[in-house]
Amino acid sequence: QRLGKALPPTLEDLRLVNVHSAVVRGVARVLASGPAVRGLEVARCKGGLDNEATSHLATALRDHGGALELLSLWQNSLADARTELVASAISAHARLRIVSLDMN
Numbered sequence: 001q002r003l004g005k006a007l008p009p010t011l012e013d014l015r016l017v018n019v020h021s022a023v024v025r026g027v028a029r030v031l032a033s034g035p036a037v038r039g040l041e042v043a044r045c046k047g048g049l050d051n052e053a054t055s056h057l058a059t060a061l062r063d064h065g066g067a068l069e070l071l072s073l074w075q076n077s078l079a080d081a082r083t084e085l086v087a088s089a090i091s092a093h094a095r096l097r098i099v100s101l102d103m104n
Helices: 021-031 051-067 079-090
Strands: 013-017 039-043 070-072 098-100
Touching (some): 013 021, 021 051, 051 079
Parallel strands (some): 070 098
């Protein structure tokens, strides 16, 4: 939760690698009303991204992600339902150029 509060408004890229889903949930809530991040990488979450973290992340992407150009969610055990949730959240992002869902 402290990490989320510490994100500066000038932040352009955020990389979260090998963290717990709880960290992703906290940061996703901040992104929903925080900096206009252009690149977001969430990779190798411990135990994969759980349903709650994926839901929070999808909401943040849907409500915030207008500036997003790159989204990388590699090796998170997303499976079909969570991947569809993320895909639905980013479907309207005109600036999004790169989406990576490798090894899910």
